[in-house]
Amino acid sequence: MKSDQTNTETAPDTPIAEFRNATKTFGDVVAANDLNLSIRRGEFLSFLGPSGCGKTTALRMLAGFEAPTRGDILLDGQRVNDLPPHRRPVNMVFQHYALFPHLTVAENISYGLRQQRPRPSAPEIAKAVDRALETVRLPGFGPRRIWEMSGGQQQRVALARAIINQPKLLLLDEPMAALDKKLRRDMQIELQTLQRSLGITFVLVTHDQEEALSMSDRICIMRGGRIVQVGRPRDLYDRPINRYVADFVGKSNFFAGRVTERSGGAAALTTASGRLIAGSATSDIATGQAATASLRPEQIALRRTSTGDTGEVRVTVVNRIFLGEHTEYLVTSDDLGEFLVLVSRQAEATEGGFEPGDTAHASWQAGTALILGED
Known part of the structure; x- marks a missing residue:
């Protein structure tokens, strides 16, 4: 979902993304209610809460898969309510990875580049794929088929496909839910290392409190479509504002x-x-x-x-x-x-x-x- 907008100068202290009174309704159901949040450049932010709390709806509004019913979504200081996903400087890693089983690892990773117009040359694409595979520690895996990869390796392929377009914002929708506990912990460490090395803003959606506490610079606790508290993991753990937060964080x-x-x-x-x-x-x-x-x-x-x-x-x-x-x-x-x-x-x-x-x-x-x- 690489942006094809004209680049404009953005102040370095401008949030990479903002929710301004953003509300999303589906008929009579209020999925997200009056969200106000600034996401900082280069941070690892997690939306944490139980099923149905509105965290995935918030992520989908950032990605452009849902438009707010009221309020605004801003990216780099610009309102993007009506901007389609493929024109946003955003990429997303889905819970089940959404990889193409009939394509090789290299073909999966390069899919986004091959959709660009003008399309990069074959040597440029091959070089970008090799670089992405090196970044996720899968060098030489390009010719393999997806069904030959383990769950952890498939997740890395999905990450490589997401970062190859160099997005400003990487959205992660419970990407480790299908992994066993040990592999999930290993991937948490790898994700943190990858985020620091790339300098890309990561936004994670999870219901796993341990995952959010261990990985995030800040956590946004949600309940019933609303933001309850936003803060650093230690602050939320030591100084929750109410019983709900104290019960959900640890x-x-x-x-x-x-x-x-x-x-x-x-x-x-x-x-x-x-x-x-x-x-x-x-x-x-x-x-x-x-x-x-x-x-x-x-x-x-x-x-x-x-x-x-x-x-x-x-x-x-x-x-x-x-x-x-x-x-x-x-x-x-x-x-x-x-x-x-x-x-x-x-x-x-x-x-x-x-x-x-x-x-x-x-x-x-x-x-x-x-x-x-x-x-």
Whole structure:
């Protein structure tokens, strides 16, 4: 989808792409609702959310496969609502790669170049294909057939086909969904390396939180067609604005109650059983308001003996899952119910492992919790 527009000078700080009050409806269904987002040059941005949240619709509006019902899509500062996909400086890698099985690897990769008018010469096309294959670490694979390639190799072919036209924006629609876990992790690293080396802006759509956290410079969390929060992975993990984001980005334990103390950025919540949980407040919540305390499983320590701390919780181990470098425990207490604790191998070496039915003592540092307002 290489652009054939006349090139114009663009200020370097101009976003590569923008959504301005962009809304897309299909009949009575609002797929994307009033999206406002600037995508920076050279960044790796991910749209993250469950099925039906609007992330793929947002990607398709960038690609030109869908036009906004209201609002605007801008590329390089220019409105492109009515510009067809093949005239945008954008390429897309689809979930199932959309490779042509009857063509060789080289023919698949060069397909876009061969559609250009005027068409590059055969030596120019061959040189560009070799360069693209080198970039995705498949040198010499040009003569092979697609059905002779593994899933990971097919994904690289799809990437090579996408980058050969040197797009300004590369869109990735869950391209690793069909890969096994180890290969998916390997491809995540390769995609990051490729993005840095090419300097192209990557926009990824995924429902996999781990994928988004590990690869992205920024993540755009979506829900019900709307953007909920945009930020760096660490910021979204440490400072979610509400329970939805805290629950979707990583694992968390949630304890409902009412705000009983409020001072500056700090707050304390009292649960229905009377337990006080103190922490920092991430939204404008007031005393007496219903709220939720969020605690990450890795923030909780699990010990065999009591420390006598007033914030300690006596628990019974319900289940354990060995995860290699960590063990995840599901525990239950009389006043907080069930919650998760993630214990490192180092901590287990000190305390020893726990088995279902064991009694233990859970605790966390004062102020560790996040006090979140209602979504």
